[in-house]
Amino acid sequence: MLIERVDHFGFNTDKTFKQRYLIADRHWKKDGGSILFYTGNEGDIIWFCNNTGFMWDVAEELKAMLVFAEHRYYGESLPFGSNSFKDSKHLNFLTSEQALADFAKLIKYLKRTIPGAKNQPVIALGGSYGGMLAAWFRMKYPHIVVGALASSAPIWQFENIVPCGVFMKAVTTDFRKSGPNCSESIHRSWDAISRLAKKGTGLRWLSEALHLCTPLTNSQDVQHLKDWISETWVNLAMVDYPYESNFLQPLPAWPIKVVCQYLKNPSVSDSLLLQNIFQALNVYYNYSGQVRCLNISETATSSLGAQGWSYQTQESSKNPSLTPSGSNGELDPWSGGGVTKNITDTLVAIVIPDGAHHLDLRANNAFDPTSVLLARSLEVKHMKQWIKDFYASLGKKHGVTFDHF
Secondary structure (H helix, E strand, C coil), rough: CCCECCCCCCCCCCCEEECEEECCCCCCCCCCCEEEEEEEECCHHHHHHHHHHHHHHHHCCCCCCEECCCCCEEECCCCCCCHCCHHHHHHCCCCCHHHHHHHHHHHHHHHCCCCCCCCEEEEEECCCHHHHHHHHHHHHHHCCCCEEEEEECCCCCCCCCCCCCHHHHHHHHHHHHHHHCCHHHHHHHHHHHHHHHCCCCHHHHHHHHHCCCCCCHHHHHHHHHHHHHHHHHHHHHHCCCCCCCCCCCCEECCHHHHHHHCCCCCCCCCHHHHHHHHHHHHHHHHHCCCCCCCCCCCCCCCCCCCHHHHHHHHHHHCCCCCCCCCCEEEECCHHHCCCCCCCCCCCCCCCEEEEEEEHHCCCCCCCCCHHHHHHHHHHHHHHHHHHHHHHHHHHHHHHHCCCCC
8 A cells, every 4th residue: 555645736635545556576577677557447456457467478578567556536545435435525536637646656656665666667558548547647757657558548539529429339330240130139129128118017027027136117217227238238349358258247258249149130029129138138247147137237347436437437528638549459339539540650559350348458368369469469569669768768878788678
């Protein structure tokens, strides 16, 4: 834990809190090593640490110390403890700017207290919102990090920059590609739900057919049901990985293809269509076979911080920002808000045709498509160059020659 200021930029409070971080130094070398710094995002840092195998896979090659920093207001890094989400007064300090300042202070602290770390290059890495933070970190604190890997970072996904429909269009494309009539069945299901809900016993029938934990009782519940189903399809698009995974939920390989097996015929009756929708939802929510009912208040693991993230996404549209960096998977609906073409020779975009959400940051897997293997090799190549340039610059400054990689 590191003691952080609740407010890095003001003088109205001198309150502090404990920020959690994780360190792994098994492959770290004091001579010519590097520091890979994961810019934590909207969830428990242990969960992100366990789902960022890429850093562990390249640690030995880059002689790297791994640091995983938890984002304020998530996991155990709560500025006001149990009152952190109480009201706007307490939530006022949940911003990306404050989080980046936390990260900067943490790196300075580690370099000051760990022998051998002081004169080593730091590379920021992150996925999704964490990827946005990694890119912004490099931009706002270029004297602290020498480069950034921003995987699946939708840095342009802001109002008036990216058209609103781009995101859901990508989701629709994923389902259309994954099975005949799959997207059409989902499209037809929305009206089918409305028609069934208007019948006398429709709400009870829907509740039973979809095995809901809490029965539907009114039109607001029906809209909530639709939103929950829609978010489920979005999550499936994000984690459409080529192998079994448990990032958001335990899932089979290529889960959308499995889902689409139940949605081949959009022309069936409303009741049969919704029974098929249940089978599809069950792939996402009950792949383990242990779930007795479906809870429409949950769509992902509890390791994600729903309260904080809800607040941040509401605030983000008020403060749009840009940064030219990114590593995008074409299956990922967030890719529409990412940078998909090189900006300069050093601001490089890597596109992964068969990649879902930050697939490149996951651990090597025998079922990885060639495109992600290539992406990772390019990322390592760039990181090696950043490290080499750092030591070359340091050598000129001190009249020393370094030989690495």
